Structure formats: C-alpha cells, structure tokens
Amino acid sequence: MRRTLERRVNSWRALHGPERDVIFRQTPEPGRMALSDFTDVSELEITIAGQTLDHRLFHFVLAYSGWEHAAVVLGGESFTALAENLQNALWTLGGVPGEHRTDSLSAAYRNLDKDAAADVTRRYEAFCAHYGMIASRNNPGEAHENGAVESHNNHLKTALDQALILRGSRDFVALSDWRRFVDELVARRNRRREAVVSIEMATLRSLPARRTTDFTEMVVRVTRSGGFRVHGVFYSAPSQLIGKRLRIHIYDDRIEAFLGATSVASHPRLRQGNDGIRLHSVNYHHVIHALRRKPQALAGSVYREDLFPRSEYADAWAALSAALPRKDACRRMVGLLCLAHDDGCEGELATLITAALAERELPDAQEFKSRLQRRNTALPCDTPVILTSLVSFDALLEARP
Template sequence: MPGHRITDQQIRLFMSKRKDHLQVTAASKAGISERSARRIESGQRQLGPSKPRNYRTRTDPLELVWDPVVLPLLQLSDTITPVGVFDYLCEEYSDVFAVTLRRTLERRIQKWRQINGQDKEVIFRQVKEFGQLGIMDFTWADFIVTIRGTTLKHRFFNYRLPASGWSYVQVVYGGESFVAVATGLQNAFEQSNGVPQEVRTDSLSAAYKNHSNETLFTERFSELSIHYGFKPSKNNTGIAHENGAIESANNHLKNQIRQALAIRGSSDFDSIDEYETFIDDVVQRRNRRIMALLIDEQRQLQPLPKFESVNYEIYPVKVSSTSTFQLKRVTYSVPSRLVGATLRVHLFDKKLDIYCHGVHTATLTRVHASANNRGHQINYRHLIGALMKKPRAFRGGQWRDQLLPNEDYRQIWKNVDALLSADEASLYMVRLLNIASKSDREEAVGRFVLEGINLGQRPNIVDCEERFLKDEEWEFNPKVQQHSLASYQQILDEVNEYVS
C-alpha cells in the first residue's frame, strides 16, 4: 500500500504464494502492489534490514538554535530540563523557534543526553531472604478522617517484612517518639510471631543520633535491639529508594485506605476505636493474601523473648492544688485525694499509668498536644466531690467547659444558665454531674434531662435522683409461707423425747 513500508513477513508470504499463483494474485494475498512484487522478483527489494540513509529528507527545524543556544545549555548543567530549555527558547528566540516544536526539542535533547550526557544513578534490586530484614517507617495520613465531625490528625507506624510482604500498621496520634517506635515494634513482633535478624529505619531521632557523624543509635533503641536480638540499621539520609520496600508500601497502604473509605461511603467514625478497627481490617485483608509466604518466613524468624521490653517513659509529676498536673504541654486531672502528692507517670503512646508510692492509682487517656497549642484531659468524676462542697465555683471555674462530658450536658448548661440565677444554675449542674457520676449512667442522665428541656419541662434534681439513684425494686415479690409456732414446738418435743 502507498505510504506503508513492506515488511519481511509480507515478502516471505509473497514468495511463498508465488510458487502456485500468478504474480498479481500472490501480490494481492501478501497485501502489496504489483510494482512492489516486480521489484522483489527483480532483486531490488530483499529480506533483511534496509540500509540506513545518511542524509536528511527535510530541513532541520532546530538548526538555528541547536548549536548556538541549546548545546551550551545542556553542557552547562545536567539538571536543566527540556521544559526549561523550551521556555527559554520561547521567551528569548521566538523569532527563530516555533512553539509547535516542543516534542521535537524534547526528543533531540533525550537523544543527545543518551549519547553524550552524564552517567545516571542505577538501582540495584536486592535479593530478599526470609527472616533477614524488617523495615519500619512513619507516614502521615494525608486524607481526611473525622471522629463525630472532628478532624483526626494522625499518622501510621508501618512495619513490613519485605521477603513475604507481611505488614503491621498502627495508628499514631503523636510524634515519631521512642514510645511509638517501641510500642509499634513490640506489637509487630508479637503479631508476626518472631523477630528478624535486622530492623532498618530512616533517620528517626527516636532511634538514631542524627547530629553525630558516626552511625550511632540512641541508648534506649540500642537496649530495645539487644532485648529482642535484632541488628539495627538505617538508610543514608535523603536517599529514600534505599528504603523503597517500605516507602512504596506506605503509598499502597494509604491508597488502599482511601479506596476502603470511598466504598464505606463515609470517612466519619463514632470513636477512635472504631477507626482503628477499620484500619486493622484493611491491613488484615492485605496480609491474608500472602499468608503462605508469611508461614515460610516465620520459620526463619528469631523467637520472641519471654518478656516485653519497656515501651514507656517515666516522669515524676506533682499534683497541684487544682487536682491537676502538666505533662508534655497537656493538663490532666486526677482524683482530688492526690492533691499535693508526687506521682510517677508511665507515659505510653495512648495512655498514662499513674503510680502513687508504687501503687497503681489510675489510668488516663493520653492527649497529644501540638507545638503551638496546649491540651487538656479534665474528668468531672475526679472533681465532683469538691464541687459538691463549692457548687458556686463551677460557674467561673477555669475548666468549666471541660467538666461537661458531652454535647448534651453543654446544651443543658446553656439552658439553666439562661433561665436560672447564677447560684441555682451552678447548683443544678453540679448535682446533675454528681448523679451521673454516682449512677455511672452519664449518657442516660444527660439524655433524660435534655429531652425534658426540649419538651419545655426541665426535670428537677429530685426527679433525676429518684430515677437514677433509687435502689432497684424487684419486678416481682416472691410469696414466702410462714410456718406456725406449733410446728416449731413439735420439733422441740421430738428432740426432747429422743434425748431422754
């Protein structure tokens, strides 16, 4: 056909058909013209590659700018991109360079650099052996998740066994601290049922001394590695592809979570526990696909030690006269009996264990504060006893809004504050919180009062006490038959007769 190059396959087909057919018929079956058939038979067109031509068939469109302008730029720096050269030519040489020549320029630059350019970096793919390597990393959750409408700022601790592809993911709400690293590694080792020979990370300040010229790991991370029996290592700073087995997994993980959220139809969750369960389900679906490989790798992993390593930090704190203490820019409340005491706090990634004179006294949920803001964790149950003695202190208290446990109680306070006097409103709110604390039915108490307010009839405190603090009555009264006194006398007479 005109304008189409005749292939070697067409030539072979023509020569095969020519044995039994006329030239015109064989040419038609091979999809070539009669003229091409005559050239083949005359020897002008043969099998094999055609001779390359050493001349141009049209004028070089880059002739006026290539040698005087483009080549000096390419020789100046290897970082100058084709787009940068194109923009420069369009701006400075628009009279001799057409905008439509962009692709021609890019192909010419690529060809020149492949022949004359500098050597490029080469990726050496590594052989992955079972049980040899585990890689860990932190990655931001760069998608929106809300807990009852409030945006949840968090990241993921991602641990992976590259040989089998098994991974463990933990939601982290604070920074890349040693506590988060230790907790994540311990949980990952436990779930994989073994420890690899080597654990690699990037330049985590919780594990590696970045200000030293030597490869030095922090004392606590070194102790962690000795306890579990793995060799710590790190990739070179700024060379992400050395940790490619985990960097790529981070992107795949987040893409899969985005898809799971889209299929779920909502990125809002009722609680943090529900969101963590959702993440765990996503990861487990990935792990189930490579379960056979994990079983093979588990045979090569080192056994777990008998005891877990320390995965918390210890801080001494003094409880102030407000029954609170401060730690990591967060104010926590404790039971008022601890005012003036010096406590030992075991700081975990998600909780605080409180010890007083060596005795475990309380467990608090940890709050992570940002660098520019302070946090708080105030529990009205810790302070309600003192408030019952000074109910008027509630109204102007520093932590008044934090003492209200949920939105129902905030709406109740808004109502009583507007309709009652200052003393009456404070007393009502304090006694209501006392009922919620004693009955351990916080949500039910708040819902009962708010429903009454919405109906225009706010329940008084006596009604609430009778409803939630009154001893439960039996739903039925069993009938007990009382024996007559004569029957007891009969038993005594029989005993006396037997003795005598």
C-alpha cells in the same frame, strides 16, 4: 546556541564525568529484615464525628513475605510511637526478625538537643537488643534504602482509599472505629500472603519472655488544683493524691499515672498547640467530692467545660446558666454530676437531659433520680443449684479411646 552547548556538556559528562552512585537491588531473605516507617495519610481526609483527624500511620513490613502491621499514630514521629507500635507488631506477628530498619528518625530528633538525641539513639538500640534484633537506619535522604516499606505505604493507602469509597463515608463515630477499620483491612491483606508468611515464620526467632519499655517516663507532683502537668497539659488526679509524687508513663495516645506500682489515673493524651490555649483533661470523678462542697466554684473554673463527661451535660449547663441565677445554676449542675457519679448512670442521665431540653424543661437531679431505674444489687438467694454427678466424669474418662 544555549541548547547546543547544554547538549554537548551533557554528552561530555556522560563520557568523561565523575562516577555516579549505583542502586544494588537486593534479594530478600526469609526472617532477615523488617522495616518500619511513618506515613502521612492526610489525603484520605478521615474525620471523627465530623472533625478532621490529624494523624499518620505507623507501618511495619517484613521484607520477604510482605506481612504488615499498621497503627494509627496521633502525634508525630517519636521514639514512643515507634517503640509502642513496633512492639505491638512483633507480638502480633509472633516472632522476631534478625534486623529492624527504620528511616533516619529525623522527625524524632527534631527540637532535641545533642544529649536528648543521643538518649533516643541509646533507647532505640536497647529496645532492639531486648528482642535480639540488629538496629539499623537508612542514610538521610536515601529513601530507596527503606524501599520495601516505602512502596508498601503507597499500596496500603491506595487500599484504604478504595475501601473508604466502598464504605461510602470517610467519617467515623469514634477513633476506635477508624482503628478497627485499618486493622480489618490489614488483616485481609495479610491473609492473601499466608503461604509465603508460613515460610518466613519458620525462620523467625522466638519472642522474649516479656515486653520491654515502650513509653517515656517522668515524675510529677499533684498540685492543690487536683492534677499535674505533662508537656504543658493539665491532667486531673484523685484528690487524695494532692502533694504526692506520681510516676507518669507517656504513650503516643494516652498517659498513665502510678503511685509506686499502683495505677491511679489514666487519660487520653493531649498535645499543646501554638495557639496559646491551655488544654485540660479532667475526669469529674476525681473532683466531684470537692465540687459537692463548693458548687459555686464551677462557674469560674478554668476547666469547667472539660468537667462535663458528655456533650449533653454541656448543653444542660448552657440551659441552666441562661435561665437561672448563677448560684442556682451551679447547684443544679453539680447535682447532675453528683447523681451521675453516685449512681453510675452517666449514659441514662444524659438521655434524660436531652429529653428535658427537648421539652424546654430545665434538668433537675432530684426529679431525674426518681425516674431512673434502680439497679438491683442484691444477689438472688432462692436460685436452685444442681451439682453435676461425679459419675458422669468417670463415664467420660471410660469413653476415651
């Protein structure tokens, strides 16, 4: 009885029910619209040096020709990630479409108050105005309005998955290797579209004279700890800047610090998690001079592990602290860091540390210094310089048809 009733209700709704929405398929026009989206790629199971990479891809597509640009995004969906990668896509393309459409940016607005959300909207519209594009967004929950890029998302991820199968491994030595892998695959896909892309390129507007702002900005003060905090993460700065106010440019994957118009520090961007663990990004070059005067501070430093530029240095500290009294271990470890800083031999020194530990010997900066090859910084003074005769240039000019 229930199934009979349901069938009759469905039949009545089909004949007498309310009107339903209709999707109108569109014919794309050259140069009119480009679309952007962020797509999750966790199913690809990418790892960097054995560690799972939590990331997504920014995907830009021209609706007419299908020309695409993809970029690895380490954070979530944000205005910074959208603006930086959209700008890179436009300059790689070499032209500007009439309209740019993205999704509702709900992820970018998440956890933002009303004023902050309005600011993101204004910045997005100002960004598009700089390039002369109409800024549009599809309605929330209406993914088909962004369908031209949504379907390309699936095609791109399928192509990446197949390329990874052929590669034989989903592990990459460094993040830059994975980014290069994505760029090369996208370039191959775009080469197959060259004929139709050439048609669309003729209708694109020219790029503006310069790029525009694609980062978030904030002002911080360098503390006595030799650094500053951005979104809960500590970043080091040269000790001469203690007490100074720096202007910070926050990108998706890095932060850059400026004193006035001068760049003074750059770090990979870290993101504070919900586990309560404090994150630090420390460049030992920034603090090595103070550490040279106070080597005992190394043992109890809250960012001691972040001071070591490579894993070999962390291994050296583990061996020294296990075999020597705390005072001697700190002095030896600081000596290794000073040697790497003063002689610019960070990589060579790491190799010597690994060899010493393999022989069950404790690393010693004085011994290593005598074994390191001295770099010849003197310019050669006896190299003959043969000037080209100007007559030869006259001969070239006369030979021109």
